[in-house]
Amino acid sequence: MRRRGAVSVDWMLVAAALLLSMYGVAIVYSAGQTDIPTFVTRIWRQQVLWFGLGLVGAFAVSRASIRLLEWVAIPLYVGTLLVLSYLLFFGGGSGTAEGTKSWIVIGGMKLGQPSELAKITVILMLGKVLAASKSPPKSLLDLWKPALVVGIPWMLIIGQPDLGTGIVFLGIFFAMLFWSGISWRLLLLLASPIVSLILGGVTQLWGSWFLLMLALVIWYKPYPWEGAVFVVANVFTGVVAQLIWDRLRPYQRARLLTFLDPSADPRRAGYQVIQSQVAIGSGGWFGKGYTDGTQKRLSFLPAQHTDFIFSVVGEELGFLGVTVALALFVVFFLRVVRVAERASDSFSSLVAFGLLSCWFTHVVVNVGMTLNLTPITGIPLPFFSYGGSFMLSTWIGIGIIIRIAHEGRGGRHASGMV
């Protein structure tokens, strides 16, 4: 018997998310178990509370039809832009990012970080825009709408400044373009200036990349002005930015880096990464035992309850714990890909894929950061890092995924009902 309004649930997906959340809360608890107790010792209770709120939020959202979500996308998006602009003037900082303006602060109370929820509303809006056209964007000109949808909130968030969330937005943008069926050549051209920026330091590498780009431009045969835009952009990010950077004095560079990301104080960041690597490396196969990490206990680990929480996993539960965590993430991601693939319409499909890309960027950048593979930008790890807004927004996203799965192929006939 099926109750009215009941929603079929992809139990495998929900089980993976639940296990990850419980794993995360257990690690937040452990992160607080230091020789000298600090406020971190008690925050696991708040995290449990937010987890509970997240479950309620996910349940509520899964009751809302996708058409309703599509309908509220525009007002939510406009509201998000208003809140983000408000933050630029009245926002507050917190933790390692004391100087930023990412928190809503009312009467001294830190209420939350709207940029977490902004990720979801931007995904909804971008999904709506991309789904509206029958065919995927074919040239730069076709891209102005999606670029604007992501670009405005992106600027507002970079202005906070919050480079980490900015990177996540880029990940979402490129992933959703890819999912909309854009030609891979155009995607590559779009991403090329960023690659140029990274390779700009080494002349030979950048030179080869630039030749490759030129070949691609000629082969792809875009409009002449379009090709020119790409070439100029690559030259700028690869050569001019590098020249400017070289001319800066060390303190100016540090200031620029600190401006882009306040937590990325080079010396301090280096210290953090070394401590994180020491903690993870000394974990071995099975780790030092739950709550018994020596680096963590002595508070050598920086931000061990937020950005560097995965170092605690590595130190205390070893390679085994890391593998289990990453495997759970993979299961979770594969289920979400499946949902996006089987969605009933293009909007739902794009939204599911957007959420996937958002979480995936978070996981790769955060986990990579603990081993010095990716830049330290202060991106939290979904399900693990302590933080109310983030836990809540993650579970609201899962609620949306559940709904999309329900309305998609195979959903309504599944056995489990909630």
Add this chain to the structure above:
Amino acid sequence: MNFHPNDVVRRAQVTVYVGTGLVLVLLIAFFRAQIMGYREWVLKSETNRLREVPVAAPRGTIFDRNGKIIAENVVGYTVSVLAQSEDSLRSTLARVGAKVPLSQTQLNQSVRRYRSAPNRPTQIFGDASFEVVSVLEEHRVDFPSLIIQSGPKRHYPNGPAVAPFVGYTGDVTEGELAEARYAQYRAGQIVGKVGLEKEYEDRLHGREGSRFVEVDARGRVVREEGAQERKALQADSLLTNIDLDLQLHTAKLFGDSLVGGAVAMDPNTGAVLALYSAPSYDPNEFIGGVSFSYFEGLRNNPKRPLYNKAVQGAYPPGSTWKLATAILALQEEVITTESKMPQECTGFYYYGDRAWQCWEKAGHGKLTLLGAIAKSCNVYFYQLGLKLGLSRLVAGGVQLGFSKTTDIDLPEETRSRFPDRLAYFNERYGPRGWTQGAAALNMAIGQGDNAQTVVNMARFYSALATDGTAARPTIVHRRPERTRIMNLTSDQMRDLRAAMAGVTAEGGTAASAALTGVVLAGKTGTAQTSALVPGKKACDDAWFVGFAPADNPKIVVSVVLECGGHGYLAARVASEMIGKFLGVKPVLRILTEGDDN
């Protein structure tokens, strides 16, 4: 988008390959670090050679309204040790103790510091003298784990005179670290403990810098990476409303003999011009760790120097509260300023089964309200209190702000004691333990269950000095906040101020406190507190609250003197303070010694 099923399936495949591939890369990286690099990293975790040595940030300078320095930073020396274990710390301390004097207290303190932050350098001397530093530098080779740093040290040029509002700093305690407010602090850091230093900690603390030193497995400093240091940043200065000249003068007035508190503020803006509590203490003694003997001396002093008598001490306001009774009666239109009471003052008022006394045994005769204020006639106010009734006195008193704090920017401020509702009396004395009439009689003359802080009386009188709006007292400069607490006509306000001017005129209760060329308006009070404070010597506390010039007030002053006896003594202090601020001299005449209340 292109939503053809075949294309979607193809893209999903690409996604799965790319995604799984990236996660595999991460997993391989972990394998390399945790399995292949295990031995190397374990060794590093055991020695953890890079130590972060914090570089203290200079706290923000605190200025008075004219740019004179209240709190600054001078160069001081700290000596700390990078210890691997408690045992190695103890042995280092023993060896250091053989070269320079090191007390048992300092030794225990260092061990405590080490336990609370084992991975930071443990501070031995927070403020080392030049002799200690030179002896240790001389034996540098014997102490390889010792770190001698010069750094900013808090200094208060006018120590004891400013201590009552500026407070002092000290090591953050474990208790404080557990509070959310200090979430970003680490053991070993300095925080404001009292006064402005604590209230504005967020603005004053600056940003700690750090440098990194490499130590060997036994904690000996191998190399200092000086170039890589992260600069400490000084916090912005704090601009206060304090008039340092007036503050110093106030401290001098109290001298070594008087005990009590004083607050001077601008009635129009709430700017606190001076705030003093006597006896005071020297905040400089607390910097770098207070010595046991100095602290015990303060704690055992019966005059309680660490107790802030301007914002913490609550004293029955006595006759200074008669103005509140008068305002409530005028507001309720029970009387006018010219009204007389049925019974003239003969020195007594019979109510219930006892005779309630007026301080003037000979009696004041028939008085109007204004006359009764100038002479501080109890018999008049007994009758006025009965007319008004207890419930209106209580509700009105709450309305005038007597049951609240002033929200002055000092963390020590306590709430004044005042019954916030009639039920209070039943709770305190039991339903049969009191009568409305007797309570009203007491309350009308500022006795009974009513104890006010010095600063709260200053706030109340700032409303009398202006148009009936009370200013929130602020020590640090900011936008004034005013709240209307009374509704009287401007004529009534003028009459009340004239009556208060009569207090310091010939024949008033504080005639000796008059100023040359400026009219001082105010009210004396003598509070009988002996019964309230257990163990306190039976004596009367003296009050004076007033403002000047009476026609256009620029300053309101509230003074209490513990065991000051007559209110006029407090008035003399207040008048000297006002005279200093307005640049006029008090008329030093000892005239009819008004024996108040």
